[in-house]
Amino acid sequence: MIRIAPTCRAALLSTCLLTAIAVIGIATDASSAEVEVKTLNTGPGGVMVFDPAFVKLNPGDTIKLVPGDKGHNIETIKGMAPEGAPVVKTTVGYEETIPFEKEGVYGFKCSPHYMMGMIALVVVGKDRSNLEAAKAVPHNKLAKKRFDALFAQVE
Numbered sequence: 001m002i003r004i005a006p007t008c009r010a011a012l013l014s015t016c017l018l019t020a021i022a023v024i025g026i027a028t029d030a031s032s033a034e035v036e037v038k039t040l041n042t043g044p045g046g047v048m049v050f051d052p053a054f055v056k057l058n059p060g061d062t063i064k065l066v067p068g069d070k071g072h073n074i075e076t077i078k079g080m081a082p083e084g085a086p087v088v089k090t091t092v093g094y095e096e097t098i099p100f101e102k103e104g105v106y107g108f109k110c111s112p113h114y115m116m117g118m119i120a121l122v123v124v125g126k127d128r129s130n131l132e133a134a135k136a137v138p139h140n141k142l143a144k145k146r147f148d149a150l151f152a153q154v155e
């Protein structure tokens with residue numbers, strides 16, 4: 001019979017635990033990420049902006065909407081989401097975590113400031129099958145100008 005001294009057993013156990021923690025850590029990193037998007041009265045690109053306004057995600061990732069300035073929200077623009085994707089509309093002024101499962105192209109607006117061009121573009125995964133449909137959605141002048149710049153970044 002092999003007897004393992006208590007200190008050895010403890011050492012083996014901690015090695016085991018560390019390995020398990022490392023494996024779980026790697027799995028978590030690979031499977032999901034959270035991207036912080038701030039709502040700002042003034043930021044990159046001018047007044048009433050999402051920062052960043054262009055976000056690339058993998059399926060399963062989330063966006064954490066952070067009210068850098070109050071008075072903003074995020075809402076799905078009709079016609080600018082993959083089929084079957086849930087419609088997003090958050091409460092004005094509140095932080096919210098938004099999960100993205102479906103691959104494709106998503107257009108968002110801030111409900112109170114869409115007329116001032118407060119929009120964002122999110123691409124998830126590699127599926128671009130709704131890209132042309134999303135591009136075809138009409139906008140007011142300011143929103144269109146910003147969307148044109150964001151669509152130019154889509155690969």
Ligand SMILES: [Cu+2]
Pocket residue numbers: 039048071072073110111112113114118
């Ligand atoms: Cu706003």
